[in-house]
Amino acid sequence: MACESDAQSPSYMLEAAFRAMEPVSSFISLARQTGGGSLTEEIQSIILNIVIETSMQSGIRCNHTYVKNLLKKVIVAAESNYNIVVEGLYEQFANIALVQDNVNSDDNNKIFKMISFLFPCYAMNLHVHLHCSLNMLEGDTGCALWPSSLLLSEVILSYPKLFKDKVCFEVGSGVGLVGIALAHVGASKIILTDGDTSSIKNMKYNLELNHLNSEKVSCKYLPWESASESELTYCNPDFLLGADIIYDPKCLPHLVRVLCILLKQKKQFVFKSADTHQEIALQCDDRKEDLVLEELDAPVAYIANVIRNKETFDNFLLLAEEAQLSVMDITEKRRPMNLLPYMLSFDRKSVRLLRVLYKSE
Template structure:
């Protein structure tokens, strides 16, 4: 995890960040034109050649991995780390989702949830946070940045988990504070989940397969039974979950809502009330309006 200072104009900074994040070519061209007032001036072309192209490099840990750098533009005063303006996260991501490597991709809900965490750091600072279906690990990096006391990242796919571990190492987060765990939802045990005494549960784009919904609901039910004990035994606070998702299939999502109600879980849409800051202004391929945020208790 690297923090860099802002030394360029906002438009040039956005253009470089887009290159490092491997944004699609049409998005890069649009940003370049915006930077130079509509045409690709010589100044912008030189900037692309001298700074962007020289800074972009591809590393393959396997045949289907590419290195992306996601830059969050943090405004001053967003947290106690106000002097650290840009948070840059290095991530190995999948090149070929057609092979079923969806867990190693950067999905809109993952970006949205990370922006939410960075926009409201006090919700997660000094908290034990447990993520279900952690994918590339971006949410975990955001949680570590805002000062979560402990972060447990889980996934039920072996290759995704190995990729996530590699990403944690890239960002210098393989320690007792940030842990990765193998968690197939259908085999999750309540005794194993509750031992973490977590304060909050997080998930991004995990409501997508109707076959998995019953297992996901059971995992959430068990996780939300946890109550963290503070200084005095009577000081206890119930766990809460924040789930970000794109509703691609209405029937699947309605099935999730019915199953949650049957499990006595309260699902509240907080998308409008808790809008995150736009910390990824250069990422034109990211449609944050498609993402909904839910609070589950």
């Protein structure tokens, strides 16, 4: 398929930033960058069109408080730069200013974002719809979107072959973005887990929004404190994933115990067909000479995390060491493509990527 070249055209980037509900200051910086340093009339017209078109599309639910704020700041930024302000911007702002803000503060915190992963080839772009909260603490932090899941999703989408046809198990999945990226690259089975019930409910909703069925991607309530060995080992994952899960000192011993059980699973031996190398569920009457015994690799964990508190992170490393886990920082080695070039608020340098393995004797 031919690649269209406008994947990162100014209007495409600004639209992606608008739909991802980038903070207004980041959106204006992007608009300025796009306009060669100022909010030219052309850039203002692009913004106006994006706002008008988006509000007219029925499937898109935009938060009018955000739109009102954005239009106001665009006008102020253009005026203070002595740019001519495009007439329609005032009109659009006046229209939206008449709409009353949502008075229910709980609902007001809930937003719909569209996170667009932009590939060099337009046809490969992935648009993920997410229902999430503006309150970072809602649902024990699991209803908000965190930067590490953006980076981990970029890693997954940048190295699709690594995860294709693999069983993946995520801990502390929150809004479910990583699971959606795994489904996109063809992981065979995806198990998303979280210890907060409202986050699980929201995650399920997000999977529906992105048309993912529960056979391929399942959600499971799994608090680290009480997760039993059988709950963790039943699915024999190839990969274990986690984004922004190392932050609460109280939870660390439980998290390390969970990682250890998942990663410690003994290497599996499975019978595969000598011809096709497909795994075979062994029946008594199978001819053993047609089969080969193959060793499966032990699971590997990829954890993306922002180190907000060095003491907490060092404590995680210490507990991991005591539990025979080897933790390697592979941020540079597995550097992903920049698939979110419009997201100026995303500080990808703040996220570390760790590979965790169980040290076999």
